Each structure stands twice: as C-alpha cells, then as structure tokens.
Amino acid sequence: MPRLPNALILKGYKISPLLPLILRGARTLDSAINELRWLKEHVSATAKPSLSPQSKRKCLLQLCIRRSRAEPLQYILGSQPFGDLDIKCRPGILIPRPETEAYTTHLANLLLSGNYDTLLRTTGKLAKKKHRLPKVPSPRILDVCSGSGCISLLLHSLLATRFPDTAIFGLDISHTAIALSNQNLELNVKAGKLLPSASQGRDGGYPQVQFGRCNVLSKYPIGFGHLDIIISNPPYISKAKFASETTRSVRNYEPKLALVPFQNQPFTRGGLEWEPELKFYDRLLKLHQTHSSKILLMEIGDEEQARRVVEMAALANQHTGSNKIELWRDYPDASPEKGEPTMMNIQGSFKELPYPNVEGKTKIEREQIHRTWNGMKPENPGIKFDEFDVPIRGAGKIRSVVLFRENNFRKTEGSKLMKEMLAMRLEDVTLCGAAKKKWQKWDVGMPGRENRKFSTKLKVEKRKRRKKKLRPASF
Amino acid sequence: MFGAPYICRRCINASLRPARRRLLRSASTTSHGSFSPALLSRARNLASEHDRLSKETAESFDAKISRRIGELKSVSEALKEWETAQDSLKELNSLLKDPTTDSELRELAAEDISSTVTQLETLSQRLATSLTPKHPFQDLPCLVEIRPGVGGGEAALFAADLLKMYQAYCSRKGMRSSLLKYETADGDSDGNLPLAEAILEIETPGSYGELRSEAGVHRVQRVPATESKGRTHTSAVGVLVLPSLPKSGSEGQEMGEADFNDPESDYYVNPGDVRTDVMRARGAGGQHVNTTDSAIRLTHIPTNTVVSMQDSRSQHQNRERAWQLLRSKLAQAKREAREEEVVKLRRGVIGIAKMGRGDKVRTYNWGQQRVTDHRSGMSVHNLDDVMEGGHDLDKIIDSVKSWLGDREIEAMLADDEAAAGNSKS
Ligand SMILES: C[S@@+](CC[C@H](N)C(=O)[O-])C[C@H]1O[C@@H](n2cnc3c(N)ncnc32)[C@H](O)[C@@H]1O
Numbered sequence: 001m002p003r004l005p006n007a008l009i010l011k012g013y014k015i016s017p018l019l020p021l022i023l024r025g026a027r028t029l030d031s032a033i034n035e036l037r038w039l040k041e042h043v044s045a046t047a048k049p050s051l052s053p054q055s056k057r058k059c060l061l062q063l064c065i066r067r068s069r070a071e072p073l074q075y076i077l078g079s080q081p082f083g084d085l086d087i088k089c090r091p092g093i094l095i096p097r098p099e100t101e102a103y104t105t106h107l108a109n110l111l112l113s114g115n116y117d118t119l120l121r122t123t124g125k126l127a128k129k130k131h132r133l134p135k136v137p138s139p140r141i142l143d144v145c146s147g148s149g150c151i152s153l154l155l156h157s158l159l160a161t162r163f164p165d166t167a168i169f170g171l172d173i174s175h176t177a178i179a180l181s182n183q184n185l186e187l188n189v190k191a192g193k194l195l196p197s198a199s200q201g202r203d204g205g206y207p208q209v210q211f212g213r214c215n216v217l218s219k220y221p222i223g224f225g226h227l228d229i230i231i232s233n234p235p236y237i238s239k240a241k242f243a244s245e246t247t248r249s250v251r252n253y254e255p256k257l258a259l260v261p262f263q264n265q266p267f268t269r270g271g272l273e274w275e276p277e278l279k280f281y282d283r284l285l286k287l288h289q290t291h292s293s294k295i296l297l298m299e300i301g302d303e304e305q306a307r308r309v310v311e312m313a314a315l316a317n318q319h320t321g322s323n324k325i326e327l328w329r330d331y332p333d334a335s336p337e338k339g340e341p342t343m344m345n346i347q348g349s350f351k352e353l354p355y356p357n358v359e360g361k362t363k364i365e366r367e368q369i370h371r372t373w374n375g376m377k378p379e380n381p382g383i384k385f386d387e388f389d390v391p392i393r394g395a396g397k398i399r400s401v402v403l404f405r406e407n408n409f410r411k412t413e414g415s416k417l418m419k420e421m422l423a424m425r426l427e428d429v430t431l432c433g434a435a436k437k438k439w440q441k442w443d444v445g446m447p448g449r450e451n452r453k454f455s456t457k458l459k460v461e462k463r464k465r466r467k468k469k470l471r472p473a474s475f
Numbered sequence: 476m477f478g479a480p481y482i483c484r485r486c487i488n489a490s491l492r493p494a495r496r497r498l499l500r501s502a503s504t505t506s507h508g509s510f511s512p513a514l515l516s517r518a519r520n521l522a523s524e525h526d527r528l529s530k531e532t533a534e535s536f537d538a539k540i541s542r543r544i545g546e547l548k549s550v551s552e553a554l555k556e557w558e559t560a561q562d563s564l565k566e567l568n569s570l571l572k573d574p575t576t577d578s579e580l581r582e583l584a585a586e587d588i589s590s591t592v593t594q595l596e597t598l599s600q601r602l603a604t605s606l607t608p609k610h611p612f613q614d615l616p617c618l619v620e621i622r623p624g625v626g627g628g629e630a631a632l633f634a635a636d637l638l639k640m641y642q643a644y645c646s647r648k649g650m651r652s653s654l655l656k657y658e659t660a661d662g663d664s665d666g667n668l669p670l671a672e673a674i675l676e677i678e679t680p681g682s683y684g685e686l687r688s689e690a691g692v693h694r695v696q697r698v699p700a701t702e703s704k705g706r707t708h709t710s711a712v713g714v715l716v717l718p719s720l721p722k723s724g725s726e727g728q729e730m731g732e733a734d735f736n737d738p739e740s741d742y743y744v745n746p747g748d749v750r751t752d753v754m755r756a757r758g759a760g761g762q763h764v765n766t767t768d769s770a771i772r773l774t775h776i777p778t779n780t781v782v783s784m785q786d787s788r789s790q791h792q793n794r795e796r797a798w799q800l801l802r803s804k805l806a807q808a809k810r811e812a813r814e815e816e817v818v819k820l821r822r823g824v825i826g827i828a829k830m831g832r833g834d835k836v837r838t839y840n841w842g843q844q845r846v847t848d849h850r851s852g853m854s855v856h857n858l859d860d861v862m863e864g865g866h867d868l869d870k871i872i873d874s875v876k877s878w879l880g881d882r883e884i885e886a887m888l889a890d891d892e893a894a895a896g897n898s899k900s
Binding site: 236 | 659751753754755758759760761762763764765766767768769770785786787788789790791792
C-alpha cells in the first residue's frame, strides 16, 4: 500500500481536521470528503437527540478512526445502496459492488424490453406436467452464492411489476448470509421498495424470493423445478490475486469465504485441467445444462478468467445445444470507450492432459483413474473447436460471461443429464428456517419414489454402459 | 404554446398591479381602456381563431385543438366583453351628442358613461392579461441553484445564508423543498457552512413562476467574520432558477408524453447525446475493491453542458438527480436561446430575456440593514426579516414581479409597433 502523499494529507487537513483520518481508508480526497459528509449525516441521524454536540463530535471521531484503519464505510454505516434498494451490510458478508448492480440492472432491462418473452415461455413436457404455468410468463431465477441477497432482491424489485409471478431462489453456504438476506428482504418490503409478494407471495402463494443454505460445490442444488435464469457472483479470486490485487480494506475486513474459492486443487473436466478458482463456473455451467435455463450470467474477476470461462462454456456448448456467449463489461449499457475491443477471439487449441497409463490396473482402479482424468463424468478426450469471436458489450473492465440459450436444449440430452444427477444421490438442499417448508413444496420431481426407481434403473444402465465402454457424449 | 410567435416566450404575471396599470395607460395612444391597434388586432385574430377552431371540433374531436381552444378562450371572452363595453360607450356618447335626447335621459347616460369607463378599464386589464400568456414554465416546480461568485470564502458564507433564506421562505409559504445537491467548500460542520454549490428543489407546482425573478447576481456588503480590521467587503453569489421537469409525462401538469419524445419540444433530450461518466475503481474492480465512489457526471455533447452529482451514496439516485438537473438546464437554455433571437429582432427595447444571468439584481447591505432590488428599485430596511425569508422578502419579490410584468408589456407593445412599421414600409 503506497503511502499517501503529505501534500494530500495537508490539503485534507485544511478542509477538515478529520479528513486525514478518512483519507487513510478512502485513499482519494474526493471520496474522503463525501465519506465525511455521510458519516456526519449518519451520526446526526442515529445519535440520540439528547446527546450534546460535544459527544456527537466524539462519536464522529470514533467512526473516523475506524475508517482510518481501512474498515469499509459500508460496515461502519451498516448499509449499501443497491439500485434503489438499501442493503444491510455487516462483517462476514460481502459488500454489494456497483459492477454487480450494473449487470443485474442490465439483465432486468433486457427482460423488461420484451425481447425475451418467448424465451421465458416454458415449453416441453416437463414444464407442462409439473408446474401450473402462470398466465403471464414470468421468469424463475436462481441466484447462486447470494450473499447479502442483493442480486435476488434487486431483480425482484425491477421485474415483479411486469412479471407478477416471478420466482427467485438464492443459495449461499453461509448461515449468516441467509439470515441477512432474509432480513434485507423484510426490510425492503417494509420500506416499500419491494412488492409484498416478495416475502408473502401472491394470492396465498409462496414467497417469491426465498433464500436457502447450500454448499453448491458439494451438493448439487435441486428442487427448483424449471429455471429460466441462473445468475451468480461466486467467489472468484485466486489465492495469489487475493494477496496482490485486493485492497487492504477488502483483505482485512471482508470474508475470505466470499472472495476466494476454498477448492485448492486444479480439477479436470473434459480432459482438460482447470484452475481451482474456476470450480464454481464448472458447477454453474452444469446447472445451466440440467435446468435448460435460458440465460446464465456469471460474474468473473478479470479478462484472463473471462477467457477461461468462455472456453469452458464453449466446450459445454458442443454437447448441449448452442448457447450464444457474450461478455459484458462493468457498464454493459454504456458504449465502449476508445481502445476497448468489442470482440474477444477464442482459439480452440487446448493443452490436453495425456491419458494416464492404466496398464496392470484393476477395472475399478481404471475407472477411478479415468474419472479423475476426466472430472466427474467420462468424456470424449479429443474435443476441439474452431476458433471463434465472442462479442464484448459495454464499457469498463470485462466483468461477466453471459450465455443465452439459442435453440432449446435437446430434451433427451437434458433429461438424461438430469437423471444422472439424481442418480448421484445428492442430498437435498438444506433449507433455513421458515422458508424450508414452503420451499419444499416447490420441489418438483425430486427424490420422490418415482426418482428412486429412476436411480436404480440408471445404475443398471450405467453398469451395462461401462461394460461396453460406452461413454455418453456429455460434458 | 400560445398566441403569436413571440408572446409565448414572454413572461408576465397573471394579476395586474398598480405599476402596470400606469404603464398600460401611458403606452396606449388613446383614452382610458383603449389599446394600441396592433394589440387589438392581435386579440381579434386570436378570438377568430378560437371561433374557427370551436366550429371545427364540433365536428371532430382532437385533443391538441381542444387544448388550444382552452388557451384562446380567455382572450375571446375578454375581447367580447371589452367590445360590448366599448360599443355601449359609443352608444352613450352618441346619445349625449344627439340634440334630441331629453335631459333626463342625458343625465342617465352621463351616469352610465362614468360607470362604463371604469368598467372598461377593468375589462381592458383583463384583456391585456389574457393576451400576455403565462410563461411556459410558470406552473412547473423549480430548482434553485446557488453558487458563490467573486469574494472567496465570504461569498461561500453568503451563499449558505441565501440558501437558508430560500429554505425559510419556502417553508413559510408552504412550498415543499429539499436539497438536491449540497457541496460545502469546507468540511467543518459547525456554524454556517460555506457553500460551494447548492441546488434546492422546490417541488410545489408553480414555484418556478413564484421564484424565477430571483435569478441573477445577489451582492452582499458586510464585514466578514474573518475580517480583523473591520472593513466592509463586497462579494457576490449567483442564483439560477431552473424549471424542474416531471420525470414522466404522466406526472406533468400540462405536458404530455409527446413533449418528452418530440424532438421539437423544450423537454426533449436525446439520450444518445448524453455521455455518462462514473467514477471507476482503479485496479481490478469487482470483488477486489470496495470503494464508495458513487459520483455521476453527465455531459450533453451538442451543448457541452456538464452536470455532476455525488451527494448520495446511491449511484442510482445520483444518476436520477443528474438527469433531472440536466433536463432542467437544457430546457432553460433552449428557451433562452429563442428569447434572445426575439430580442435581436426587436429594436430599441432592452431585452429582459437574459436578465439575471450575469446582472447584479439585488444588494444586501448589512451596515445599513438594507436590501435593495436594482430592477424594481425597491428598498426595505429590515434585512433580518428578509434573510429569514419573512414578509419583507415577499415585498421585494412582488415588486420585481410587477417590474417584470411591465417590461413584458412594454416589449409586447414595442413589438407590435415594429411589426406595424414593417408592414407599412
Ligand atoms: C462474492 S460473494 C457474492 C455475494 C452477493 N451475491 C453479491 O453479489 O454481493 C460470494 C458468496 O458465495 C458464498 N459461497 C462461498 N462458497 C460457497 C459454496 N461452496 N456454496 C455456496 N455459496 C458459497 C459466500 O458465502 C458469499 O456470500
């Protein structure tokens, strides 16, 4: 952390003796002046009116000292605006970022534009049978790694008027995150920023925004029925970048769980090796496939990561019907700045892992080796694709990878994958508190009887397949 | 909006005040209650337009036309009444002149004449009022922008005083006001905050009409608190009054959706012309940083109008406020540009269109406890009451309003004469 120039500190001091303190946390004079004002407003709004001006000033000083130690202002004030919502913040939960706000708003605007209405109309046997289809097609959305709940809540606030049957599920590993997101839901409904249907449902229905606890890396999240949109801001900072790229305030005060994926071994998928911090994207792509969702939006850390995730998505594309891939910058609705490319070229050349030598191994060992080589599922190793261009939209840094399903996912492929997932006997999503009962009613086609039958059938089929050394062509 | 091409851009107050009555009389060429022929012919033209349009809508309804009819109605009615009174005056006069009229009738006629003359005077005022339409922004809420000018820290302090004055004025008048933007020149919160820039939003419809005459340079003469030798300093603060445009057409009093989407309208801003800049985090952004920057800057490229907003922690809110301010500024600028063109065409009469931008309009003198408005020439000697937004401020504002009204009619008549001169030559 470079030292602040003395001239800057002096300049700040001349304006207010408190500014040098804030400057240490805020780093620029402009933001320090604003922060001082917000801190003052906070003190006069929260302090008891009976407090003497002197003790108020002491309060303020205390807050400034906290800020000087790089404690995030959002934790000191206890909130962060997100769209027109106010999101409660507290240590242990990531502070919502403006970039997240920007792409969430942009996504909502795309849906509101009406161009995606046909995408949202659920088709297919599964949908017809298992859901009573709403009259106005409304999106069903999964927010993976929901944290404070900001994405889910903003989407509801932007979409619910136009799509009255919107349903949004948020998943997070952390109990505190789930508790806080439920609080944020209540607070914003109470403040009139969200429609009551968000927490109470419509016409006696289920709450339209629900948060549940789930470790998405170990448990395959299921039980949402059909999904239209999957959106996620997963932890994406590598161990190395956590040390070099994050600011002191992030490093020292925000939860590492929310920033750095705890997976620490590279993993293989499709015969290729992937960096550990990409694990969440692998999971998200699979969720996108099994649920035949129409849009998948994933926040990423930087351009390099974007490239890797696009490659991963392109590989998945080969098996599961085509998805149009886009990259969005920090401000997806702005026009590109000078010098910002609007295309990213992806070359289909990959370094493949050599197939391990399996001579002299037992059948079971061989299968295990193969699985490790190929990730969870056997995969055809020779995959390559032609080089292609991915459009980049907006201005700023590349911030998210977005997939739009173009033709409907080949149904057979989809249900096969789905069945396979069920066969893995994953536990149900662990749910929190009051949402639990209600949510489980959303549960469609999950480990009921029928499915148990499925899984036994599948096991038998799998055994047969293994014998024939047949590998299903799926990612 | 209304009337012949130029009137609509002129501004005038609805009610006539004594000063204006005087002016009406001196400006007209004939006796009480008369009008310059040009003014009268304008009234007749508008009235006949009213009749023609009314006939048309009897057959088919058109929202635009019926709005126009509504605007013309008052002229047409006032003209009719005025003409009736004028006719009866003529009749009475001829009765008087007629030698065959008997003395009793003559007496009655003389009585009637005097009452008709007074009546005619009111009627001609009404006609004048109906002919001088409202300022197009008259009914809108407004934004009052206050910025210190020359005079350094003292100007910044006085700017804060003026802000307080307008806030107090609004609350006394029952007008809802809130701070849209407030930038202090200094972070110290004790006592009076010196001001770098403030924008007061007054949400009450019609506040633009109430306060637009406040625009201009306000000058202060006093001994600053920081001055050790007791010398009086003169500093200045600029006040700008902008129309505040409703966010959507539905909220607007008179403007329809069309006004926002019609490129000809004053309220139209092409989003493609506006460049948005946000404070971007340096470095990797995203999860790597957690800065609090929420500032928004909008640049209207064709006119190079820049507004910035950073008061709120919410970028969303800053953006909304910045757009509101930009719309207001552009609408004002468009109207001013057209007013200026009209002024250029007019010979001999000083334009009041730009009055207030750079002109010194008022002086607040602490030493003499006096406030003088340089336009109306009015002085009050209760400075404290003025600074508290009290009734003496009303007095001053009213005097400026009637001054403005006078200039209005003057300009209108001058235009008429010029037009008449042109058509003759
Ligand atoms: C970068 S934060 C995103 C929070 C929020 N969506 C936002 O945009 O501000 C990532 C979140 O993922 C959660 N998380 C980390 N590992 C997880 C896992 N294995 N399964 C589910 N959630 C996880 C963390 O608790 C954290 O709240």
